[in-house]
Amino acid sequence: MKNQVRTTFTDRRQDAMEAKKKLLEKMKAAPKADDPEVVARRAEREAVAKAREIRHAERARLKLEEEARKAAQEAADAEAAYAAEHAERLAREEEEKARAERAVADMAAMKEKRDRRYAARKAR
Template structure:
């Protein structure tokens, strides 16, 4: 079945008035703010919002704790790295000092050998 096309001005005006009447009836039939059903839905939405806020606060608290733990771990890691570097530096300095002492001892031994050779040459 074909839909009739209503194109005259009066037809369009009647359609608009009918649509306005239907909208007004729909608004009149809507539940009022003091309706128990509306109050129950509002309370339910408030409970859901409160639960959501609590979950968000818990997530924020956990995130802050995780950041604090990570910061403490990073500080401990940095301190351990500094201690290891310091120990390595001390070991290097001790090794350098031992090497210098060996070099001085070797030079003293060479001087002593040289002095013995000179003394032996003079004695001949």
């Protein structure tokens, strides 16, 4: 609702001046920068900010350590996987080599058997 009693320009101007005076009085009554209470609050805020910075630095350090640990673990896992794959590949190669040697030996045995048969046939 509108204030029907004080609606003129001078009334509004006077209300504004009173509001400014109250604000100025409030600012004058505010504690000064060298007031012990203000100094204590500022020191407390600075201590809290410093503690926050320390916690932040600690979290960052722990995060870096965790990342380094994970990287080392991944490298170790990759190395173990490579070693297992290498060992498996060597075992496969040895098996293939042994199989090839058996095949050569079998072919030599078959040839020797065949040659004996031919020799026996010629001897008859």
